[in-house]
Amino acid sequence: MQIRRLVRHALLLTMLAATAARAGTLVIESWRVDDKTLWEKVLIPAFEKNHPGIEVKFTPTAPTEYDSSLAARLAGGTAGDLIACRPFDVSLSLYKKGQLEKLDGKPGMQNFTPTSLVAWQTDDGKDTFCMPVASVIHGFLYNKKIFKKLNLQPPQTVDEFFAVLEALKKGGVTPLALGTADQWESSQMVYTNIGPNFWRGEEGRKALIAGKARLTDAPFVEALQFESRMGGYLGKGASAQTYGDSQNLFALGRAGIYPTGSWDISYFGQTPGLELGAFPPPVRKAGDPCFISDHMDIGIGVNRKSKNKDDAYKFLAWVGSQEFADIYTNRVTGFFTLSHHLIAVRDPVAKQMAEWRNSCASTIRFNAQVLNRGQPSMESELWNINAQVLNGRLAPKDAATRLQTGFAKWYKPQQK
Template sequence: MKRMLQGILLFTLICLSVTTIAFAQVKLTMGSWRTEDREFYEKVIEAFRKTHPDIEISYEPTKNTEYNTTLNIALQTGTGPDIIHLRPYTPGIQLAEAGYLEPLDGNIAGLEQYADSTLIASRAPDGRIYGVPAKFSSIQIFYNKKLFAQYNLQEPQTWDELIQIAETLKQNNVTPFAFGSKDGWILALTHAAFGPTFYGGNEFVEKILKGETNFTSPEFVKSVQIMKDLAAYFPKFYTGLGVEEMRTLFTTEQAAMFVEGDWEIAVLRKENPNLDFDCFPIPSATGGKPTVSTWVDASYAVNAHSKNKEAALKFVEFLATKEFGTMVSEDLHSIPTIPGIEASDPLIAKILKYATDPETSTPYMIVVYFNQGNPSTKTEFQNLVQGMYLDQLTPEQVAEGTQKSADTWFKPAAQ
């Protein structure tokens, strides 16, 4: 009897041991610059673990302005995250070329659903795909509905109407635009909002890629001049304000308009749940259609040197499903890259309409096509615009400096 009990006990211990091994936890880390989206990604991880309980994922974001440097150092020292929130286009592709990323085509399902124009955000020169497109982003003007109603203002249909709105607000001691030039990336983004209606949108992009025009053209100079002219409607001491201060001006209703990406919707709602706001595209200065600059805003990649590569690939594959696409729309309040996802949020549905319409959508040109060089042409442009706002440079000098940077690496398609 004693031996029988010992046998049963031994069998039970073996079963428990096998069960423990079967459900052993694989622990992954996910790097990102989206500190604001922690709650969303933890929800995504929870959804993934319903079918993969053996995989734990820790979301570990870094401050936006420090992410690139932090990630590069981590990858160089072999301590990079298993899953990488990849900057779109050139910065991400450079990591692939350096051997830090695992090719995804052939390793995960779901990539076939994306358009080629979407996949270029993470397609390297070798033709391989290194990232699952995260989401589309767009730039528009958010506005305070209460302040607009207070001064009988309507969404502008022309550029002149937008300027008249800004004048009315200024005359009533309301800051028209929540803006600051301290953070360089905001300057490139703001120009991507206002610039296309002056330099010619898609037509200009096609010409510059073919070498038929360049950044010193009168229309591009005009697009930079407009950035300077709008300073009349910015807050006092705007050169010392960063994006957090800009956001605070808008959420505390001190400023009526806020030029930003769609990712701000969730952040604005969280910071001030009572804020009643809407958005509109950039009205045309020439009587044409409004414009909305769009791009693939990051992708999800797998560290080629991850010790748990198989588990990381499973998670990235989940990010190519309609379940995740729906979460992007409904929980992150952003534009999913996965086709066929509709938005129930009226604000997201409105943005989706403009962002996917070829007559209004235009690429975020300097991110999609001019983010190369050392420093990149995008970085150089941002620095030059900062100099313009400090009255150190003219719009013509900004344009000339931008072209000088592009000349160091860019080869037009016609050449």
Template sequence: MKKLMAAMLAGVLLAAFSPVFANGANEGSGEKVTLTMGSWRTDDVAQITALLKEYKKVKPNVTIEFKPTINVDYNATLRLQLESGTGPDLMYARSYATGAKLLMDGYFADVSDIPGLKSNFTAGNRAPWTAADGRNFAVPFNAIVQVVYYNKDIFKKAGVAVPQTWEDFLAACDKLKKAGITPIANGLADEWDINECFMMGILPGFVGGAEGRRAYESGKVPLNDAKMVSAFQAMADVAKYCPNGFAALTYNDSIALFATGQAAMWVDGSWNAGAFKDVNFEWGTFVPPAPAGKKAAVCFHPDTGMAYNKASKHVQECKDFLAWLCTVQGATVCAEFMPTGFFPMINAPIKLKDAHANEILALTTGKLQDARFVWERFMDGDPSGYVLMNQGVIAVMKGEKTAKQAADALAAGVAKWYKP
């Protein structure tokens, strides 16, 4: 009888622990599975493929194929894929309303129970991928910083210091222009970048970071108040420091102007830090400065979450990958292989190899922080706050509207659908 009881006890223990072993970090005897990963980052094939090969060392039976879509087509393409049943197993998730809608429509799975999500990420870092009902629809994957790239050699030769206030910034632009140098490489032809990178890069400093933005969202402050007008005016003021014919200048044109030393500065995102590794001049970055008397603030934007398809045939393998992203080990690997200028959001110190990436990340220390202004509450209605702001920025830079008119149009358009 004792032998029988011992055998039964051993069987119970084996059954109890077998799931742990089945999902162990180095388990390699399972069925071979291939997952697909959707993304809007077509430039990152080499880096993300290398990252996914590292994951294969953890789960040898799982292969993840990276299948990105052109950025501007991603939202529409992904929805069509999900609606037709051909969506990827794993996918990059937009933050806030755009991503949350795919959860509410039944396409993204609820990832709230992924191990490590709540213990290794702060509530603030989970919030961009948390729906109104409290469900998490993606694991935080990376964040980006809106910065001003500057040519150190040009600054030194022209006797220009890194500006500490917005007024200093305009004075630096004026000094550079008088020296025959194009101060700013930005243009308008692609439209999105002058809004997302420039306008939303300066807004935290003009309105007071996240707290200031929430005052607009709560209705305590109107969208055409003096601070918003001053931000539109700031965009009008920089127009004369952009290249000749800047209205027809594309995003790639701007990159080329800065990379070839034909412009002293370029206002963009940290995701392009790797594009300048082979330039023949010294460069650095600084945060778009706030007006004199206001606190320094930075747009540290929650850019990418990782979601999985509720209809995937390999749900457990998808959940295993997301759980790995929620570990310090996974975040460390991601930091090593992720493209330069994308930063892990896990609540742990992660060392970055690239000197410029470390410099950019250091810029966020000691400053007010916020996401892009319209992302959380003003993005999803009709007319979208994003579109209204974009139109306003372009109009003031072309001299077609005053800053007050642009702010009034933003406030009036959003008021048609937004209720605090």
């Protein structure tokens, strides 16, 4: 009998230990499959070092499948404890369905400015449902060797920009590594990259939301006119050139300038012999204030049905720390912390782009908030229309009219 009691007691302790282990296991959902090794080898061990007893697992889903599969798991009660959040409407929809916790006042949230929270707040700004993690910055990369050979300097104004493109063309180099086959680059790497210097960043974006500006107004048309001029400096067959093709063209040193976002720095950093430089989108004329698209890319929230909320909030507090901000910024090159911690960015090109924040005002892709909610889809329209403008198939004024007409069909403030 004594032996049986001891065996039962040992089994009970084993079961309790196993239950405790399961209770302390956090699962992170994400679309960032490229970050899996970083999470498993660096970030998670850094957290677990000071949080013994909490096990963390990173379980990413392919980016194209993430939104639908996450929605299904959340609805079915099988989603992880911590949720990587897309910016704006996708995550807002999850919050409205009661699937994400409200995070206002939670430890770590105090390390973010009100501006950095916008992508993960309700429209009235009263509820915050994801902690900001990182943003990406738009601009231009250039080949330093080519610039040196042709005695060129990074342009600062619109006139200087086109003078450089012309010099590259005359020098026998494809000026811009840019294609329009995939369309999204035309919008996200060109129009919403160069546009803020025309519509004055947040001023123009908020005016569209308020119905006080139209996409046919001069600043928005001028951005399309700039883009139309860029179309004359694309390589042969640009309409069939994919994003990957453009990357290869630039990596091989066959193009002088690559319109892009900071996320591409790490890709080109692996190319032997390629000397990278970066410059921000050109201003209209010397002395004008500059604006950059500093777009909120990823946040992290807590699943309302998580059974490990105490541990989830401990992890979230760490995500809001300087240690996390430093590791993420310097290991996921081109993704910049949104916290107000002072971080020394080690990659020279990423550092260069991050420093633009000190001299230029930050804004986001102008259609990201509110303006993607109707039909025709503003995002889809921007992809298609900007590709046509670059290809010379659609005049800037006609493009602006089409954008505005589609916008006004569903957005009441634009119908006044």
